[in-house]
Amino acid sequence: MLKIGLTGGIGSGKSTVAKVFEVLGIPVYYADDAARRLMNEDEMLKAKIIEHFGENAYVNGALNRGYISSLVFKDKKKLALLNSLSHPVVMHDSEEWMRKQHAPYAIREAALIFESDIHRYLDFVIGVSAPEQLRIERTMKRDGIAEEEVLKRMANQMDEEEKMKRSDFVIINDERQLMVPQVLQLHGKFLQMNN
Numbered sequence: 001m002l003k004i005g006l007t008g009g010i011g012s013g014k015s016t017v018a019k020v021f022e023v024l025g026i027p028v029y030y031a032d033d034a035a036r037r038l039m040n041e042d043e044m045l046k047a048k049i050i051e052h053f054g055e056n057a058y059v060n061g062a063l064n065r066g067y068i069s070s071l072v073f074k075d076k077k078k079l080a081l082l083n084s085l086s087h088p089v090v091m092h093d094s095e096e097w098m099r100k101q102h103a104p105y106a107i108r109e110a111a112l113i114f115e116s117d118i119h120r121y122l123d124f125v126i127g128v129s130a131p132e133q134l135r136i137e138r139t140m141k142r143d144g145i146a147e148e149e150v151l152k153r154m155a156n157q158m159d160e161e162e163k164m165k166r167s168d169f170v171i172i173n174d175e176r177q178l179m180v181p182q183v184l185q186l187h188g189k190f191l192q193m194n195n
Contacts, residue, residue, distance in 0.1 A: 002105035002190055003098060003121065007113040008128030009160045010153050011135030011142070013173035017128050018109045020183045027101045031110035034097075035090050039063045048085045053078075073152050087116045095121075104194040114166050115158055126186065127167030129160065130174050 006021075006028075008014045018028045038045055040063050049057050049068075056067050072079040094108055105123075113119050130138075132154075139150045157163075164170050171182045 001098075001101060001103065002123045002194055004105050004107045004190065005113045005119055005122040005125035006107050006109040006128065007111060007125060007163060007167065008130070008173075009135055009157050009163065010111065010150065011137075011139035012128040012130045012160075013138070013179070014109055014111070014128045017126075017171055017173065017179065017183060018107060020180055021107055021187065024183075024187050025103065026105060026107055026187070027103050028107045028109055029094050029097050031090055031094065031108060031112075034093055035086050036063070036065075038089050038093060039086060042089055045085060045089050049082070052081055052085065073149070073156065076156060079156055083112070083116065087112075091116075091118065091121075105190045111157060114163060119166070124168040124190075125166070127164045127170045128173050129164050129170055130172075132160065134174060135160075 006014055006018055008017075015030070018030065022028050039049065040046075040061075046058065049063075053068065053071060057064055068082070072082050098106055098108070107126075108118070108122065110116075110118065113122070113125055119125050135154075136147055136150045139145070139153070140147060143150075169186055171179060171186070173179050
């Protein structure tokens with residue numbers, strides 16, 4: 001079974017592309033969702049987060065996302081620390097999940113595939129690209145946040161152009177080109193590779 005990464009900057013439409021693959025019967029592991037789940041369920045990870053970010057990191061046993069976000073999105077060192085705590089746990093969880101899949105290929109959707117070196121464990125990486133202004137607008141609408149907040153988050157991610165250069169395949173999600181035919185073409189390619 002092929003292991004495919006799916007990445008892109010904030011607001012690029014990674015999740016939308018992933019949903020199209022799911023409609024085609026391809027299992028998708030959503031790393032951000034898994035990280036949120038594991039930060040609430042994995043007791044060792046919770047203990048490490050409390051140790052480094054204080055008791056306010058959790059409220060009634062649940063991750064205090066607003067508090068954590070307010071710390072990490074304005075301090076690159078704190079963001080790197082949080083990632084260093086959560087990435088190994090998410091990586092292990094995704095490997096376990098991959099082992100249980102029985103499709104011709106499975107997808108690991110994550111913003112930080114290159115930044116966290118996960119690409120080394122994958123056969124191919126698909127990058128999802130969209131113009132910066134469109135990404136900003138999508139994120140503001142999706143998360144209900146100001147442009148300034150989106151720009152702060154973007155500053156913590158690898159440059160979009162660099163991310164696309166490092167990807168094996170690129171899907172353009174600019175609302176001008178049709179995205180579904182691009183997904184179908186890659187789907188056919190991956191099925192062929194697996195025969």
